[in-house]
Amino acid sequence: MEINRRDFVKLFGGSLFGLAIGGGAGAMLKLPKKAEPILYSGPRIESWKLTACTKCPGSCSLRIRLIDDLPIQAFGNPNSPINEGGICPLGLVSVADLYHPARLTNPVKKINGEFKPVSYKEAYNIISDNLKNIISNKRQDDVFIVAQTESKFRVELFRKFSDTTGFKNLIIDNFRDGSSFPFFKAAGNAPDFIDFDKCDYILNFDAQFTEISQNPIYFTRKINEYRSKGFKITTVQPKLTPGVAKLDEWIPLQPVLFGNFALGVAYVLLKDDQYDKSFLEENFSGFTDFKNHVLENYVPDKVAKLTGIPAEKIIEIGRKFEKASSPAAYFDESVLYNSNGTQNAFAIIALNALKGFRSFGKIKNSFLSSVLQNESREINITFTNLMARLSKSNALQALLISGSNFVFNSPDSEALKKQLSSIPFIVSFSSFVDETSSFAHLIIPDHCNLEKLDLLLNNSMGVPAVTLQQPVVEPFFKTSDTGDVLISLMKEIKPEAKVQYENYSDYITQIAKKIYSGREGIFMDQNKPTVIEKGLRKIGWQTEQFGSFDDFWDSLTDSGGWWDPFAEKEPYNPKIDFKPAFYKESFTTKNSLNSIPKNKLHLNIFKRNLDYKGNMSIYPVLVEQFGSNWSVFYQLWAEINPVTARSLSLRDRSKVILKTNKGKFPAVLIYNPTVVPGNLDIPFGLGHTILGDTCGVNPLIFSENKIDKPTGKPSFSESLIEIEGSSLKNSSLAEQVKLNQKQFAENQVRRDYA
């Protein structure tokens, strides 16, 4: 049969067409792969396990839902006295980092600039050889260890490691240690908790109670209770964050002026002679000098001129503070994020001392104090020491980093990166290659939170509560617990020290034995003992509380934790040695807001509850939710007061460019009438360059390089910034500030008449 070209083309086209239709129809009959659910053919057996969350110092207890032995979701444990079933967004996503694709699966070593996998034995031998070398050269002083972990027992292990091996430069980067640093410097020991049941007035200096604190969920419940009794909280903050929006009074004030404000309030107490004289005679040395200095220099009118808060307001707060029977002036680590942060903290401590620290307390822990012997040791080494050593070239021999991403959190990261490249040996124990661990020569990745065994102690309720963090699954990859590595190193470097535990789970078991030997307390799923039982105990009638230690451990793993609701408390009676240096030097003498050049705004960086220590970009759910309350997604935004914005002719929701001396950065401008006029508020947490793409910029890049000298924390609110294209219309910024003060005074008058 002859076929000409045209016919051939028609036949060919026809058959292709047929194939296509048939192929499409066939494909519709086949099951598409994307529609297959996970656990396709498994029996889908559901089980529940208990563990603890370590994202913040709160240490809430979690219930993990597993399907076919794979963790799927996390919920709160309703039996735990800390969170009572509630949980914050950071705890809800704690399952996601098990499955993260960028998670390191082996120990890696840097060869020619790239990370190549090595075996654990090889990595361990490199570290131990290096450290032994350094010890034999007697250069232990040139090694720094940076540790950030929320578990007090793990911190204790780090301290023991530091003592045994002789590497004395250990930096603990915790929230709790940051909050207690000023107390240690002034008084030698820190309070354990603030007693909300006893307290009747709180003057809060920039502590975000319900968002980032020692125990956010517990504080949420307690503050609701406290306010329902009718007591008030006055908060002094540079920004009205959402968690604080309910509190009774907000005094907008830049953090550099906190110390001045606190001493202005102290003036009122000293002048009215309404302070706790007996407490101060016994415990406060150097009081007379302090009193004279304050009465001379901190007259309310002077403070009012400096801070912009009317003198009547300062006197009113002073009167409230002195009338209350046990007031508290509360602060925590966030007050240190200023160039005179520690100084301000000293002033606040002095204000508390005037009323005898009545709302603060300590726990009498007889059996746990033998474990945590180093907890009350003074913190001598901070980031300032590390930065000082790094600035001298070739000063450091080695650097060990565990759990801290301090390159992201530091103000001058470019210079820091250059300095870090000059250290010959850096070891990191993080699970990801983030900004800090990308400089490491060797990474031994740590287990993820659901694969570890640990005990978390939380004292901020007023009673000790220990939550058990159990492994929910077997470790997926070849990661190793940092505690195990440290214990093996200790044994190898100093075998004569006779370390009494084999590995980290052994260490935890010994701590549990100490708790067991105390014979106090109940498990979290038991009811509180009745008053009669408690009375019988006091007489001496010992009911057999726990059986053998194995029974104790089984009950502990079943219930999720242990706590002692009847632990004895004692008042906090520190011996304060108030040196003149604490109050005489470097309180700001002029308000920087009064002299801002035209067109520039005052930059204020704030933290949100979705990002606690700057490592939120691991979780895609949180990255999307970060700006959801303003409907701004995956971008950096800046909040500004509408009056200020209109005077600079800037529109709402416009895309602006921030002009700084480190470059130009895009952002979205949002009108927020709660922002202090003259301020530009930018959130902290976006801008990770290596891990994930959270978009936006880290605002610490364009803030000025100021730090709090004793602790090394970056200053969050002392820089100036300019928006490109902003033109000042009528009034200058100083007049804005005056308008602010006038409004303040007007509201005062209105309230007096009402």
Add this chain to the structure above:
Amino acid sequence: MPRYGMVIDLNKCNQCEACVTACKLENNVQIVSKENAEMGRVMQWMKMLTTNHEGNYPEIRPVSLPVFCVQCDDPPCIKVCPVRATYKRDDGIVAQIYPQCIGCRYCMANCPYTVKVFNWYKDEQPVEYEKCYNTDVSVRPKGIVEKCTFCIHRLQKAKEKSKAEHRKMQEEDYVTACTEVCPAHAIHFGDLDDPNSHVSKLMNDYRKFTLQEELGTEPKVYYLSEKSQ
């Protein structure tokens, strides 16, 4: 028949947004890409809305409340659905049937609270989110409208479990995901017709209000707040 409703105490809420995250994780709601987010297509069944500000500076305070499908007793969305993909059940829940929906979005236009969300594109989900999918809830394909359903999958499981154990269903058996995780215990869920449930006891509170009651949709989510709205 029970009539399920919710009472939210705004004086206890501190805008931590745990309920928003919990709803997203429980119901397998999609995470959108950056381009889609810029076009306003972010999918959140539950939003934390800041409506207005009260007072003058510095006594100014924002008013924020969680907003989600209020499960109206007279829903405007079911009256316009051409295929009956959304309808009101006997127990008061307004259900959404995903295989039936044709994606015309008429219900989205009719809802006065704008709580219905549409799947514009099927974005590639990150691996760490896909492995944590809740197996009780289906994953919606492109072109489907979805909204809060008061975690109806939990109701089915609770009914089944209580029948298998030969007992009546108690109040604690069926709670929504947002109620379970709220740290301040501000969200209360239960049967509004049962005089013994703690939700109906809270309905006697003088601070009660609902959103847009003048429209006559009879919503079943009540808010308690001391300030006037």
Add this chain to the structure above:
Amino acid sequence: MRNKIFILVFFILGFVISLLLINDNSKNATDIDPVSFSHYVHTKEHKIKCVNCHRGVETQARAEIPNVKICSVCHSRLMNPKSEKEKKIYEYVKENKTIPWKVFYYVPDYVYFSHRRHVKLGKLDCTACHGDMREQTSPELKNFSPVKMQFCFQCHEDKKITTDCGNCHH
């Protein structure tokens, strides 16, 4: 005219070939049944009930297809394999390898079907949907009842059980 016939013939040929090539339900026996499982041997000769192996029937939504863990309860290393077919299962039990069963009764993601409801609460027998598996000596090549909504709906209407959409589709 002749050309049109040729086009039509090739069209149909292409259609049929592509359907055959792409169709996933392969009729290859070893693909479906890697260990030559015979229901007859297990139920009639050894008198094992359905519930003993498909253990999730009365307590869960999914009745599991038993895998190595359950098979090794009886086919453990202590017993001697007698026939050719038993040797096949020993290969899987020795190495604790997962048997790659092919799922026929596949319920899609957007439907909620619970065995517990139907077997324990509804008191249905296994044969109502799965047929009498006790007589089978070799694996079945197709479903006894189609996994389609008409099948479920018919039974629900006949027995007057609720047909509310939201109960199964969520």
